[in-house]
Each structure stands twice: as structure tokens, then as C-alpha cells.
Amino acid sequence: MKFLKLIFKNVRRNLLRSALTAAGTMVLVFVVTLVLSILSFLDQATSEKAQNLKTIVTERWQIPSRMPFAYAQSLAEGAPRDPGDVRVPAADSMTWQFYGGTLDPKNRTPENNLFAIAMEPEKLMTMMDDLDSLEPDKAAAFSQVVAKLKANKQGLVLGKERLRQIQKKVGERIKIFSVNYRDIDLEFEIVGLFPDGRYDSSAAFNRQYLNDALDTYPATHGGKPHPMMKGTLNLVWLRVPDRDAFQKVRTQVESSPLYSNPAVKCETAASGISTFMEAYRDLIFGMRYLLSPAIIVVLCLVIANAIGISVRERRTELAVLKVLGFSPWQLMILVLGEALLLGGGTSLLSALGTQFVINDLMGGLKFPIAFFSTFMVSTDAVVWGIAFSTGAAFLGSILPALSARNVKVSEVFSKVA
Amino acid sequence: MSSPIVRVIDVHKYFQRGSERVEVLKGLTLDVPQGEFLALMGPSGSGKTTLLNLIAGLDRPSEGEVWVGPECISALSETRLAAWRTRSVGFVFQFYHLIPVLTAYENVELPLLLLPLSAAQRRQQVLTALDLVGLSDRLTHRPGQLSGGQQQRVGIARAIVTDPTLIVADEPTGDLDSRSAQEILALLVELRESLNKTIIMVTHDPRAAARAHRTQHLDKGVLVDAPSMSHDFE
Ligand SMILES: Nc1ncnc2c1ncn2[C@@H]1O[C@H](COP(=O)(O)OP(=O)(O)OP(=O)(O)O)[C@@H](O)[C@H]1O
Ligand SMILES: [Mg+2]
Numbered sequence: 001m002k003f004l005k006l007i008f009k010n011v012r013r014n015l016l017r018s019a020l021t022a023a024g025t026m027v028l029v030f031v032v033t034l035v036l037s038i039l040s041f042l043d044q045a046t047s048e049k050a051q052n053l054k055t056i057v058t059e060r061w062q063i064p065s066r067m068p069f070a071y072a073q074s075l076a077e078g079a080p081r082d083p084g085d086v087r088v089p090a091a092d093s094m095t096w097q098f099y100g101g102t103l104d105p106k107n108r109t110p111e112n113n114l115f116a117i118a119m120e121p122e123k124l125m126t127m128m129d130d131l132d133s134l135e136p137d138k139a140a141a142f143s144q145v146v147a148k149l150k151a152n153k154q155g156l157v158l159g160k161e162r163l164r165q166i167q168k169k170v171g172e173r174i175k176i177f178s179v180n181y182r183d184i185d186l187e188f189e190i191v192g193l194f195p196d197g198r199y200d201s202s203a204a205f206n207r208q209y210l211n212d213a214l215d216t217y218p219a220t221h222g223g224k225p226h227p228m229m230k231g232t233l234n235l236v237w238l239r240v241p242d243r244d245a246f247q248k249v250r251t252q253v254e255s256s257p258l259y260s261n262p263a264v265k266c267e268t269a270a271s272g273i274s275t276f277m278e279a280y281r282d283l284i285f286g287m288r289y290l291l292s293p294a295i296i297v298v299l300c301l302v303i304a305n306a307i308g309i310s311v312r313e314r315r316t317e318l319a320v321l322k323v324l325g326f327s328p329w330q331l332m333i334l335v336l337g338e339a340l341l342l343g344g345g346t347s348l349l350s351a352l353g354t355q356f357v358i359n360d361l362m363g364g365l366k367f368p369i370a371f372f373s374t375f376m377v378s379t380d381a382v383v384w385g386i387a388f389s390t391g392a393a394f395l396g397s398i399l400p401a402l403s404a405r406n407v408k409v410s411e412v413f414s415k416v417a
Numbered sequence: 418m419s420s421p422i423v424r425v426i427d428v429h430k431y432f433q434r435g436s437e438r439v440e441v442l443k444g445l446t447l448d449v450p451q452g453e454f455l456a457l458m459g460p461s462g463s464g465k466t467t468l469l470n471l472i473a474g475l476d477r478p479s480e481g482e483v484w485v486g487p488e489c490i491s492a493l494s495e496t497r498l499a500a501w502r503t504r505s506v507g508f509v510f511q512f513y514h515l516i517p518v519l520t521a522y523e524n525v526e527l528p529l530l531l532l533p534l535s536a537a538q539r540r541q542q543v544l545t546a547l548d549l550v551g552l553s554d555r556l557t558h559r560p561g562q563l564s565g566g567q568q569q570r571v572g573i574a575r576a577i578v579t580d581p582t583l584i585v586a587d588e589p590t591g592d593l594d595s596r597s598a599q600e601i602l603a604l605l606v607e608l609r610e611s612l613n614k615t616i617i618m619v620t621h622d623p624r625a626a627a628r629a630h631r632t633q634h635l636d637k638g639v640l641v642d643a644p645s646m647s648h649d650f651e
Contacts, residue, residue: 002530009518320514323475324528324575325503327496410476413466413510413587 003330007337014310021306022346028299029350029389034358034365035287035295036381036388042284046274054127054269055246057236057253059262066231069097069211071259075236078249079256086248092239094119094127097232099210101178101185103166111165114176116156116203118210121149124157127237130198138195145192153209156188159200161366161374163193181228183221184213196363200374231262237269296392299343303396307339311400318404319412328405335401336394343393344386351385422582422615423449423472428481430467430638441467442478443638451582454609454616456626459635465619466587468635472617473506473585474498485583503531507576507614509586513568515560515575521547522556525574532579546574550604566597573604577612584608586618590625602628 011018057075059065067075076093078086096117103112124146125131125139134142149155156174158166168174168190175187186209194202210232217226240246250266253259267275277284311318318331326334355377358365364374430442441464449455457465470476471483474490483491485505493501502508515524525546529539547553550570560568569589576584586605590598602625609616618629626632634641 005523006519006527006530013518316514317516320510320516321527322499323473323502323508325499325501325531325579327499329496330499330531410467410470413470 003334003337007334007341010310010314010334010338011341017306017309018342021302021342024302025299025343025346025389025393026350026353028295028302029347029385030354032292032295032299032388033351033354033377033381033385034375035292036384037358037365037377038367038375039284039288039292040378040380040384041375042277046270046277048268048270051242053240053243053246054129055238055240055249055266056269056272057238057264057266058234058272059231060265061263064098065234066228067233067236067259067262067264068230069233071264072233072236074256074258075253075264076238078238078240079252079258081252081256085252086240086245088238088240088249091123091126094123094237095207095233096235096237097207097210098180098234099176099178099184099186099205100180101176103174103176105177111167114162114166114174114203116176116205118205118207121146121155121204121206124149124204127239128199131195134195142192142195148191149204149206152189152191153206153212154187154189155191156203156205157192157194158190159194159202160196160363161200162203163190181210181214181226184210184217184226186210186213197376198364198374200364201366238266292388296388299389299392300396303339303343303393304399306342307335307397307400308403310338311335311404315407316412318407319409322407322409331407332401332405335404336397339393339397339401340390343396344390347386347389347393351382351389354385355379355382420451421448422451422486423447423617424482424484425468425472426482426484428468428471428478428483430464430471430476431479441638442471444481445635445639447633447640449615449617451615452609452613453631454606454629455618456629456632457617457619457635458621458623458626458632461621463635464638465635469585469587469617469619472583473508474502475508500531503528504579505581505583507573507579507581507584509569509572509576509584509589511588511591513560513565513572513592515568515571517560520557520559521552521563521571521574524560524571525578528575528579542578542580543574546578547571549577549608550574564597565593566600569593569597569601570604573601573608577608577614580612582615584614584616586616588619588621590620590622595624598622598625 059067072095076088076090076095078088080087096119098115099118100113100115102108103114125143131142145157149157163170166174170190170192173187173189175185177185188205194200214226214229214232218224238249240249246268253264253266321331358377364376367375425445425447428442428445429440432439432441445468457468459465467476471478471491472485474485474493478491481491482489488501490498490501516527519527522543525543526539529542534542544553547556550573552567552570552574555563555567560571563571589605590601593601605616605618606628608614618625620626
């Protein structure tokens, strides 16, 4: 394209202004890309899958859900009663028991707080999102950690962020003074780390450890069971092959006489998460329908301002180009091209840069919302970020481009007396 | 000299100034033969630039017709007119109006970008044009690094690079010292002779007009026979 050099030189003409515009664009595109990443992540988490969907079984009427651990065995199978019923294989279920406490009961701070999920270690790599699809080398490394959790029931696996916060190292031992299980203070050995990413702030350990401690509790407490004993099972996750199987399992579970006190419900992970996300509805609504459009509008204005000034400064020059035979639409292309180079080029840089910095250098964006803590910049968000900002650059430059198009040669050169 | 290349036929031009309609050209008729060097003189505000703009296809008359060669340019659409200008007219400005961020070479190349030419063809034409105006050694200079006379030479090179039949110049020496002015005039005369271009030049300088074949005087929107001296030296 023969005009490209001309466009490029125009952008370079006022380097300071172009640089400032580019910097403004970059910041805005950075924010847009992050917001879009979070939104697309949440969309994905709450969109229903057709195949291999995860379901959550929880207490029916109460949040937080607390079911007796006696439910675990049968729930994990999907509560089959008749020979024709769906029976969920062992690898496709997982139980969660939440255990939380502090490292220092005298001085409780957010940093020395620890919240961990008690579960079957082998389920970490079959049932946990992302951990079930690790790249081979990461999978190999993490399966070693899982093996340690199995062998050493006091083992604890942490995300790197969590580890940094409590200022410990792998191999060290910690004692947690429980908050939700009063008097069940567990000592752990940190045996390894979660792979980078989604679980950077998470913690998990072998459920055997918690349940054994609960079992021995009466011996030291005058024969009385622990007050929490009625409800130590918080969630059961089941994986089913398709929606049909989901409906069957759901009917099996919800109609089973085994779970009457308390009653349970079974829903897809997506709808479970959606329900959970209700609390954040306004925040997400704001991000989607206020923040993102506002940024796009601001971007539009930034570009319109820069290009508008540059066109006004160059009215004479544009008139000269017209004299030389540039047609009105060619002048428009020159101006739009300048905006697209400035807006599109920098947004490309910024969006890709954001992805690189957040994903590769920072290992994800810390933005705790619901039970998600870390977000990755998705390729979707990068593509949309670039598309939106290039569109904004285009929109912002339409008016200046039209005014360039309509430059009247006779007006510019006449010395109107 | 041969048949007219430029024919201005009973042209009126009105401008709206506020609520008032100003008639700047009042039924003006003018023929310019092929190969003529015509000077247009007249007091400030008499309509010289307006007339030149009409002839160069930069504006359209309110009434009347303007013909250049076989083309009635007053009837062309704006886009067609733009394409016509690229090939048929070279415009030389009083204040040169080179693009400051482009080199002399790139400035001269600008009109060629609009024509279906290969890079090699463009290069050939740019070098020829710059050679004709004697600036072969200033290709990579920017306008800011050139003297006024040199800038005007670049302006002339840009005007002739597409090999147009017609060159229009609006006070091309108005911003130059007398020596540079003489050089530019000599250049225009030489171009006319060697390339047989038709040149229409607006000027306030009688010495410049003296270099032309013919001088036409404009006063209050009409051509007049005798110069109204009092105005010219106001
Ligand atoms: N686009 C325009 N809108 C309104 N009035 C205009 C416009 N162009 C020219 N005029 C008016 O038309 C008249 C003639 O202008 P023009 O520029 O043709 O004069 P000129 O003879 O070239 O003068 P000068 O010697 O000062 O260059 C002036 O009164 C000017 O104000
Ligand atoms: Mg004038």
C-alpha cells in the first residue's frame, strides 16, 4: 500500500502526542483485556456443557451446605438403588470437606489464615478443573505431590501464593488452629505445590486426616462426638457423561430415602456456580455493561481527540493533497489509517503484552471473586480486546476523517478579507 | 499559437458571506491558447485566486463553464475532478506548501502515488522532475532544510511530475527575494519552452508579468483592458 509510508510519517509527526495517545490506548486496552478475561472465564464456568459435565451435590435448603459424612459413600456413586440405575465410577467423584483455621490463634491475620479442602488425594488429578488436563511434564511433577499426600496423611499441598503469604517453604511443618472445627488442630507437612495458575491461593489435604481426628475426638472429650460431626461433608462432585445421565443421577440422588435429614440437591456445576455467583451479579453486571463500554467510549474519545487535533492542524496540508488530486475518500483513508495504526497497532501490542505479562510473568491475575482467585488472560479476551479497541479507534476517527474529507480547498487558500 | 486549451465561458462565482451573497466573478470569459504563458494581475480581492481555482478544478463556477482541453471540468463530480487534477494540472503555491515530514523526493512523489505506476516508474519520473528544477542533489532534504527558492523548485517539480498540460501558479514568487524570484521565473519560462506547457500565473509583480507572453488584468471580478495602477501598488 503506497499510502502506508505517508500514514506512518503522519503518526510520527508529533511524537509526543502520538506517544501519549498510544500510552492512553495501552492502559485502556490493558484494562479491557483484563475485564474481558474475567468475564469470559466466568461465562465459561457458568455455561452448561453437554458432555462430561460436573455436578455438585449439596445440602438442599441451607448454605453453607453441611451433610453427614455417612452420605459420602453412596453419594459418590450417584445413589443407585436399582440394577438399571446409573452408577458413577469411583474416579468420577470427589468429596470436599472444608477445614479452616489460623497459624497463630493469638494474632489472627488474613496472612496466617489457612483454608483447606480435605479430599481424596487421587481425585486431585481426575476431578479438579485444569489439574485433570495438565501438560505431561507438569502432570508428572504434580502426581509426585499427589503420591506424597496419599502416603503421608498429614501432607498439605498449597498454591504458591498461599505459601508465600504464610511465609513457609515446602518441607516445613505447620500447625493450624481450627476455626470451624474447634479443638481439631491439625499439624501438617507441606509436601508440594499446585501447578501455577488457578490454584495459586488454594490448599488441599487428605480427608483421611480430618476424619480420623474427628473419630478420635470423643476419646479425649468425655465420649462426646465433635459438635460439627453432623455435617462434615460440604460438597460431593460427580462427573457424568452427558445431560441424560445427569438427569438420571439427579433423580436418583434427590429421590433417595437415604438423604432425608438433611435433604440434598443435585445440580450441574455451571448452575451451581451461577447460583453462587448471584451474590456478585451487580459487580459482574457492572463490569460487563458499564465498565467495558465506558472504557471503549473513553478510548474512542482519546483517539478522536488526538486525530481531531492532528486533522485540524493539517487542514492546509490536506487541502494541498486535495489540490494534488487526492480524492475526498483517499483523504479519509489517510486519516482513518492513521487512527487504525495508532489505535489498532498499540492495542495489538498492549493486549499481547498484557497476556504475556499476566500469564507468563505474573502467573495469572489475582482477583478473588467467589471461589475463583486467579484469572488468566484468555486468547479470546486478547482478540476481543484488539477488536474492540480497533473498532473504537475507527469510530473515534470517523468525524475527523469526515472533516478531512470535506476540507474546502477554496476556503483554505483564499485570504478571506 | 494554437487553439485554446483553457476556455472560461461567462463564469460567475458567488460566495456566501454571512447572509450576504458576494459576487466575486461577474460573467468572466477567457481563452488561453495551448503553450501560452499568461500572467493574471489585479488588486487584492479582485478574484484572481478564485479564477485560478476554477481553472484548476479546485472549485466549480456558480454559473458558466470551464473547459480544459476536451473536458468540461465544471461538470465533473468531485471525485472525477480529483482524478482529472492529478493528470492534467500542476499547482504551484505562493507558500510552497510542501509536506514538512516528507523529503524533497517524497514530496515530489506524492501525486504519482495516485497513478497506476510501478515504484521504478515513479522513481524515474521524480528524478527527472527534480533534475529539471536543478535539485538532483537535494533528494533527501526536508522542506525545513531548504531555502525558500529551493522549496519553490520542489513545489514546481511536484507540479510537473505527472506531466500535466497545464500549470497554474498563484503568486509563485510572492514570498521570495528578487533573485530567487527571477530564478523561479526563468525556470517557468524554460519549462514552458522545453516542455510546451501552458502556464497561468497570478502575480502582483510587474517584473514577473513581463516574463509572460500576455498579461490579463482583473478588477472586481471582470477582465479589464488597462491596469488600474493605483490598486496594484497599494
Ligand atoms: N471561500 C470563500 N468564501 C467567501 N468569500 C471568498 C471565498 N474565497 C474568496 N472569497 C472572496 O472573494 C474575493 C476574491 O478573492 P480572491 O482570493 O480570489 O482574491 P485575489 O484576487 O486572489 O486576492 P489576493 O491578491 O489578495 O490574493 C475576496 O473578497 C474574498 O474575500
Ligand atoms: Mg489570491
